[in-house]
Amino acid sequence: MDEYVLIFRHEDGSKVASPEQIQVWMQQTMDWIGGIAAQNKFISGTGLPFADARVVRHNSVVTNGPFGDVKETIGGFIIVKADSVDEAVGFAKGCPVLQGEGNSVEVRKIAKNDGVH
Amino acid sequence: MEFFWCPAFRTHGIFLARCGLSGIAHFNVCSFWQRMLKCLFSAGKEIFHAIVFNMLQQELIPHLFRTEFRKIAAVLCKTFGMEHIETAEDIAGAAFLAALETWSYKGIPENPVAWLYTVAKNKAKNHLNRDKLFAAKIAKDMAQGAAVTEVTEIDLSEQNINDSQLQMLFAVCHPSIPAEAQVGLALRILCGFGIEEIAVAFLTNKETINKRLYRAKEKLRQEKVVIEFPGEGVIGERLSSVLTTLYLLFSEGYYSESNDLVLREELCREAMRLTLLLLQNDLTNLPDVNALYALMCFHASRFTARKNEQGEIVLYNDQNESLWNYDLIARGAYHLHLASHGSQLTKYHLEAGIAYWHTIKADTKEKWENILQLYNRLLQVAYSPVAALNRTYALSKARNKETAIEEAEKLKLTGNHFYFVLLGELHSGRDRETAKKYFEQALMLAKTKTDKQTIAAKIALL
Numbered sequence: 125m126d127e128y129v130l131i132f133r134h135e136d137g138s139k140v141a142s143p144e145q146i147q148v149w150m151q152q153t154m155d156w157i158g159g160i161a162a163q164n165k166f167i168s169g170t171g172l173p174f175a176d177a178r179v180v181r182h183n184s185v186v187t188n189g190p191f192g193d194v195k196e197t198i199g200g201f202i203i204v205k206a207d208s209v210d211e212a213v214g215f216a217k218g219c220p221v222l223q224g225e226g227n228s229v230e231v232r233k234i235a236k237n238d239g240v241h
Numbered sequence: 242m243e244f245f246w247c248p249a250f251r252t253h254g255i256f257l258a259r260c261g262l263s264g265i266a267h268f269n270v271c272s273f274w275q276r277m278l279k280c281l282f283s284a285g286k287e288i289f290h291a292i293v294f295n296m297l298q299q300e301l302i303p304h305l306f307r308t309e310f311r312k313i314a315a316v317l318c319k320t321f322g323m324e325h326i327e328t329a330e331d332i333a334g335a336a337f338l339a340a341l342e343t344w345s346y347k348g349i350p351e352n353p354v355a356w357l358y359t360v361a362k363n364k365a366k367n368h369l370n371r372d373k374l375f376a377a378k379i380a381k382d383m384a385q386g387a388a389v390t391e392v393t394e395i396d397l398s399e400q401n402i403n404d405s406q407l408q409m410l411f412a413v414c415h416p417s418i419p420a421e422a423q424v425g426l427a428l429r430i431l432c433g434f435g436i437e438e439i440a441v442a443f444l445t446n447k448e449t450i451n452k453r454l455y456r457a458k459e460k461l462r463q464e465k466v467v468i469e470f471p472g473e474g475v476i477g478e479r480l481s482s483v484l485t486t487l488y489l490l491f492s493e494g495y496y497s498e499s500n501d502l503v504l505r506e507e508l509c510r511e512a513m514r515l516t517l518l519l520l521q522n523d524l525t526n527l528p529d530v531n532a533l534y535a536l537m538c539f540h541a542s543r544f545t546a547r548k549n550e551q552g553e554i555v556l557y558n559d560q561n562e563s564l565w566n567y568d569l570i571a572r573g574a575y576h577l578h579l580a581s582h583g584s585q586l587t588k589y590h591l592e593a594g595i596a597y598w599h600t601i602k603a604d605t606k607e608k609w610e611n612i613l614q615l616y617n618r619l620l621q622v623a624y625s626p627v628a629a630l631n632r633t634y635a636l637s638k639a640r641n642k643e644t645a646i647e648e649a650e651k652l653k654l655t656g657n658h659f660y661f662v663l664l665g666e667l668h669s670g671r672d673r674e675t676a677k678k679y680f681e682q683a684l685m686l687a688k689t690k691t692d693k694q695t696i697a698a699k700i701a702l703l
Contacts, residue, residue, distance in 0.1 A: 151614075155636070158617030159648050162629040166621055 127167060127234040128212035129203050132219060133196035134227040136174040152220035160204055160215055169202025196228060203234065294345045302344075305353060306337055310433035312402045313361045318430065319405035319468050320365070320395060323412060323461050326430065332368060336361040362395040405468075406431060407518055407525075412468045414483040415461060422457035423486040424493065425450060432511040441501055442493055442508060470524070480525060484533055484589065487512050491537050495544075506544060513537050520576075532580035532589035538573030539596035542566040554691050562602050570600045591619040595631075609638035626654050630663050642667050658686035662696060673703055 137146050160166045174197070177189040189197070199221070206212035209231060216229040310333055317329035336357050350356040413426045428434040440450045471479040494508025516534045519525040546564035549555050577593050594615045598608050616632035629652055637645030646667050654660035661683035668676035677700060684696045
């Protein structure tokens with residue numbers, strides 16, 4: 125069984141939605157993660173607050189957040205266990221982030237420390 | 242030996258078994274008994290002695306054994322060190338046999354507990370002094386390194402009893418031995434259970450338990466585990482192991498398939514008593530310990546309500562709330578409040594939260610939303626099939642049955658009869674045939690009579 129990270133990319137929710145709407149998304153996200161955990165496939169994960177984000181660039185140039193023109197920034201990730209990338213994609217399809225047009229969930233396999241990756 | 246297990250001799254059987262006479266004993270119980278009876282009758286005061294004797298062996302001594310054996314055993318273990326657990330157990334047991342013999346003739350002393358302590362102390366001192374070789378060996382390993390030439394003081398003060406029990410709890414729950422063996426050792430040394438009773442609780446036989454405990458004690462000796470309070474640096478790690486054992490001990494009583502109700506309740510009570518011991522010490526009165534205690538209180542509050550007079554399980558929805566113990570619920574709420582200090586959120590916090598919401602019978606949206614979110618978190622921290630099934634049931638209550646069915650089908654716990662009970666439950670009221678099909682699958686997989694009855698009742702109600 126491999127481990128995959130599901131990376132959520134979306135706009136800063138607080139800029140486009142009311143606190144009530146965010147509350148609904150949170151609940152949906154908790155149910156989604158709970159469903160994966162109920163299959164014993166959840167490993168870990170976290171949300172990444174947009175506040176206080178910084179990007180450090182070449183020559184130590186520091187900017188506020190990666191945002192600027194980019195609408196899809198990383199808002200969080202979870203790591204799951206899956207038999208195949210297809211199973212991991214199956215989990216990703218249920219992610220509430222995907223309700224927003226233009227949002228995405230990137231599925232990436234975690235490198236094993238086996239000297240190959 | 243059958244004699245001791247027929248119902249009329251139940252209490253008596255427990256007592257003798259607890260003295261270690263049916264387990265590690267080098268003692269022929271039947272001949273002991275015959276000899277005792279013969280002595281009594283030849284004394285010429287048959288009736289009087291028979292009454293006193295009967296009372297002693299049926300009530301007083303088993304009661305004292307239940308409350309005092311573990312205290313004496315813990316103090317003696319602490320005094321002699323891990324090397325000599327068996328000696329400590331034997332001496333503690335011998336004090337009770339002496340009581341049975343002496344009190345039958347001389348009557349019950351004014352302060353039976355003090356009598357037992359004095360006899361245990363004397364027996365311990367004699368043991369230390371009598372056999373020089375033995376004494377020398379003990380002196381070498383003695384926890385405090387005191388010389389045995391001076392008479393060792395056996396301190397049976399309340400403070401030392403509590404300290405010794407707490408230190409033994411940490412020693413017994415040492416991570417070097419398997420969890421099951423930790424539970425067994427705790428039952429034997431800290432709760433004074435007999436080998437036979439431990440075997441009944443674990444649905445196994447005495448030989449298995451004896452072997453398990455023997456290996457565990459050997460391991461503790463090999464690892465040179467010292468009976469002491471763990472240092473500050475390691476206390477968190479060691480405490481976590483202790484909590485796991487207490488949680489298992491409680492669950493063993495609460496969920497065990499053993500039919501012995503009295504025994505099961507006692508397991509739960511003992512788990513709570515030992516947890517309380519941790520709460521009474523400032524160093525271990527911590528949020529997760531409070532959470533575990535709260536969880537136990539909430540569950541225990543339903544102990545009476547979850548069994549009917551025939552000993553069959555009464556499902557939560559059918560329970561008579563007036564049988565719930567509201568004192569325990571209040572105590573649970575108090576400790577859950579104490580548990581909320583700090584930032585730690587353990588599985589005990591989450592399970593206690595779930596158990597708290599179950600103490601509110603009314604089906605509200607708020608209740609099920611909370612239970613669902615607590616299960617969502619619990620599964621991330623500590624997955625278990627039971628939690629997965631319960632989470633899906635909560636989902637059907639907080640959302641709807643369609644959503645829950647979709648999620649249930651992903652669980653694929655096809656070896657577990659509760660999985661099919663859940664699917665049957667989710668389909669009932671929607672699709673009778675499918676519900677029946679699932680309940681029948683559950684019936685085929687169910688192992689215990691109680692489970693089969695419950696499922697058959699569900700099919701009949703469709």
